[in-house]
Amino acid sequence: MKEHQKRLQNKVENLENRSHRQNLRIVGIPEGCEGTDASAYVANMLEKLMGEGSFSSPLEVDRAHRMLARLPRANEPPRAMVVRMHRFLEKEQILHWAKQTRSYSKETAMSKEPGAADSTAEEPSNSTRSPKYTDGGYGWVILASCFVITGLSTSFVKSFGIFFRDIQEYFDELAFKVSWISSITVAVFHAGCLGNGFAWLPSVSLVTQYFRERRPLANAIASCGECVFTFIFTPFYQWLVDQMSWRQTMMIIAGIQLNLCVCGALMRPYQPQKKYLTFTPSSASTSRKDLSRTSPDRKKNLAHFFDLPLLKQPKFICMVFFGFFSAMGFFIPDMYLIPHAQNIGIEHFQAALLMSYWSAGDCIGRLSCGWLANFRLVKSIRLTAILITILSIALMLFPVAKSYTLLVIFSCICGFFFGTMLAIIVTVLTDVMGVEKLDNALGLIMFFRSIACLFGPPLAGLLVDTSGDYSSGFYVGGGGLFIAVCFLMLADYFLDHEPNFNQDTEKEMEKFISQCQPQEEAEKGKLGTDRTNGTESEVSE
Template identity: 35%
Template sequence: MAKVKRARSTSPPDGGWGWMIVAGCFLVTICTRAVTRCISIFFVEFQTYFSQDYAQTAWIHSIVDCVTMLCGLGFALCYSPAIAMVGKYFSRRKALAYGISLSGSGIGIFILAPVVQLLIEQFSWRGALLILGGFVLNLCVCGALMRPITLKEDQTTPEQNHVCRTQTQDFKQASPCSTWTKEWVQTCLCGSLQQEYSFLLMSDFVVLAISVLFMAYGCSPLFVYFVPYALSVGVTHQQAAFLMSILGVIDIIGNITFGWLTDRRCLKNYQYVCYLFAIGLDGLCYLCLPMLQSLPLLVPFACTFGYFDGAYVTLIPVVTAEIVGTTSLSSALGVVYFLHAVPYLVSPPIAGWLVDTTGSYSAAFLLCGFSMIFSSLLLGFARVVKKMKRTQLRFLAKESDPKLQLWTNGSVAYSVARELDQRDGESVALAMLGSSPT
């Protein structure tokens, strides 16, 4: 088979074939995330057909979402790599590119929600799932659009990789079964893995990871229970599907407009703040949901929640790239989406258990809302603490030595005053040696 030719080492093109990558990622999100979220429409059908309670029926959606984020199976092989590819091709317009790419989820929900309801009415839930399966086969087309690219920052240690490969081949030629060969290969692998996943030791990434756990717990149950909740307050099946369509189309607007806004010069340095702001507002929407018990009240909720859901989903890769850089973005996104798995698995059944126990959706929605608000507050608190430490370091540096200038790059700080003093000492020593008699 012909090998795929990798593009030459370059900077992100911010266009060109990158727009085809965006188109491919757009279709991937339609075929994965949109289809998964439309399972909410199947919820009542499953519950009626199998005669199960909310907690038992919720496991269907939970397992789908969990396996997508946890393993290398099914949708996971398409979703995470497609998102990482967008980050490779875009730098200056990264938020906009992600906004367009991830808007596929909203567009998919907007189109598929009424279509799925119609398919269920015409062909039953079995026929509807069969047709959706055929639609998902378009992922093969999306994969054909992905063209690898090698950036300059990916070539940081080419000499080390070349030496490692060369010496490994020499060891194999000398003694194929030698224990030295095995030890050297293990050393090379450990070194590459350590370099690839070094971001796991960064305090900023640890805080982001913890916040993702709470955010993922809160965001999943709505897409399982929104339609059942609407039906419980007297909304018809078609109107419930219409609410999901509204949620989807406003999600699109949130993806694109929030991505475009945060790419502007005035907000470019505040993308992190915009991310936690969107998560917090979605949490507040959750807290208001138990009081909304009619279609005219649920429509504004769908608009508000959908917009900020699309907003923070767009900024997840951007915030991750800001913390770890583009070189480790693919691995970091894999870890971030991996962390979605456990909350996605347990949150819908827990919410279903609360509904079965209390006979109301209020406790389930309130728990999700507080979880998302805590996620936002945790990120905000971590950013405030980091800024306070930076300010304290600058203040101490100025107080200790007026000549000292402190330069900061993330969490790394270094001084140029010491180098200047060393150069002054060397110049004085050379002058003394030059003036001394030979």
């Protein structure tokens, strides 16, 4: 039995050492760029760097993972990435290309003992650091365009309360039916399939790509367009309604929306600065435990927008439910704020100013929270959970306000916490899913949010018709946000307890043998090696 165990161990170590001959260590890839499928990302990156047609067949990467070390800070270089190529000849071709581009470097020391710890994890020099996001330059133009797009796209939706009672009286319909106008508008916008959704989704994605160090602040500034435009346009729209009619006001709003075309013309795809990457042969001392932590999935998902495999991740499912229930708290209070004030006897123009007060607090909240989130004192997802909890309580207490002074105070408070939540919501999604998967994750979440936006306002309108009081809308909004917080906390739990791939030694050895044995036979066939292992080699001779 002891001889059998020793022979098995020698065989595993031999196979392990052979597999490392196909390993590369790549230095300079920014943290988080690989997303959830590092193998596919590395394969695409190498094909783009070396040019199409460089390989006789599609490049295949068996495994790719970061070196086991703590996450680097803002000014530190990213961790190296260990990559195991599917074919030995492709690994040699990549190293040859790296030598020609003068970006090849050898490790100063390499352990030859199988299973030894990696003693020379190489730090990249300044010339081989990853290409940083610009955090400026043309990014400021992108940020300004996103500011205007966000403002034009959302200010009308938030100001719809001005037209709510006029439309209700003109058509003599219930609040339930009038709510469908706003709910369909918001649902289509969130689905990104028509109208302003076409402009807003790409602009938010570009801001995330152009900014890294200042990403929370950039997202906060971009989202402030909603506050500034709502602050200005809400009283302006009310003035137009008083001077003309709600129909003529709609025509003027349609003309203002044409400025989205100007902002769209200023958008440019992000192109990172070109810098050489450093390729080094991975040491034979990389442990089996490091390799076992990597995902064997090498499938390339061709779907760019709807990345359905994301729905298999528990943390993403929680973010989907968070987006679904939080959508109720996003738009229902805005829709019923002005009608609620008018219903309790507030003059129309003063009622419209409540939305301006709300937007002022919203703007202050976004900027202050974006600035605070930049310090990374608290995890963004936990900070968001705290802020949404406070907002949900404030919304459910909003109907208590009966005087105009109390309405102004509650509007400022709710607007402030509403702004703090929206300032870092994209940052939270980026932290949970990574930059590489942000577009796909945001697209899916917006799709499910659109469903909530479609049925949330009519549900609140049905309660308003039943109770005869617009306060029901605030209860629905606050309750939806409270449920959303629960799913956000679950997402934080799954994020902190990602699947641990540590297994016991026996299972790990069996898994490694099953993965390496077919590759060993393929390598023998290609290179014509006659090397065999243990007792089996003696019998074959």
